[in-house]
Amino acid sequence: MLSLDVQLRRGRFERHVRIEDAARVVALTGPSGAGKTTVLNAIAGLVRPRAGHIEVDGRVLFDSARGIDLPAHRRRVGYVFQDARLFPHLDVRGNLLYGRHAAADGPRFEPGTVVALLGIEALLARPTANLSGGEAQRVAIGRALLSQPAILLFDEPLSALDQARRKELIPYLQRVRDEVRLPMLYVSHHAEEVQQLAEATHRLD
Numbered sequence: 156m157l158s159l160d161v162q163l164r165r166g167r168f169e170r171h172v173r174i175e176d177a178a179r180v181v182a183l184t185g186p187s188g189a190g191k192t193t194v195l196n197a198i199a200g201l202v203r204p205r206a207g208h209i210e211v212d213g214r215v216l217f218d219s220a221r222g223i224d225l226p227a228h229r230r231r232v233g234y235v236f237q238d239a240r241l242f243p244h245l246d247v248r249g250n251l252l253y254g255r256h257a258a259a260d261g262p263r264f265e266p267g268t269v270v271a272l273l274g275i276e277a278l279l280a281r282p283t284a285n286l287s288g289g290e291a292q293r294v295a296i297g298r299a300l301l302s303q304p305a306i307l308l309f310d311e312p313l314s315a316l317d318q319a320r321r322k323e324l325i326p327y328l329q330r331v332r333d334e335v336r337l338p339m340l341y342v343s344h345h346a347e348e349v350q351q352l353a354e355a356t357h358r359l360d
């Protein structure tokens with residue numbers, strides 16, 4: 156699970172955030188500019204907190220008092236953004252395998268399992284340019300899983316989709332939640348989405 160207690164600063168924005176929750180799937184909500192993306196970026200190692208600590212399942216990613224600050228590529232964070240951010244020069248298979256890592260203790264997520272979980276078998280040879288928004292997000296989630304993450308971060312992954320596509324993607328997110336059983340931090344503005352996906356909610360005001 157996630158244990159985070161950090162002092163964040165981005166330009167003139169400064170705030171303290173503490174998330175200690177026994178729940179495995181936590182939604183992060185709050186108004187625009189409250190710092191939700193900054194929290195995700197701090198966990199991913201893309202923003203350095205001024206002070207504090209970040210732990211995932213007891214593994215320390217950052218601890219200012221102990222001088223620990225793992226580089227982003229060693230944090231084992233799977234990050235899914237609003238837009239899928241797929242590589243346009245690679246087909247779906249190439250995107251899935253791009254960030255593939257063999258974890259030291261053997262890969263936990265295999266391509267075949269991940270492809271089946273997300274229902275993307277038929278897309279493997281497709282270029283990414285003509286995927287629908289929902290298909291692209293499923294590929295982005297698959298790519299994140301194949302990097303063998305210890306935690307999944309979602310930054311409003313449904314917000315670029317229309318209502319119908321949102322409804323289509325929710326069951327896949329629920330399957331990921333229930334079958335891969337990783338800690339998840341899920342940023343969303345939508346109460347209904349939060350209620351369908353998260354076990355607990357942490358609000359930044």
Ligand SMILES: Nc1ncnc2c1ncn2[C@@H]1O[C@H](COP(=O)(O)OP(=O)(O)OP(=O)(O)O)[C@@H](O)[C@H]1O
Binds near residue numbers: 168191193194
């Ligand atoms: N690189 C940066 N330089 C300066 N200020 C920044 C930078 N990145 C973010 N900020 C500021 O930090 C604050 C928090 O931004 P952040 O993107 O984390 O908010 P958010 O809660 O995710 O908002 P939204 O819901 O609109 O995505 C904002 O005031 C933003 O302007």
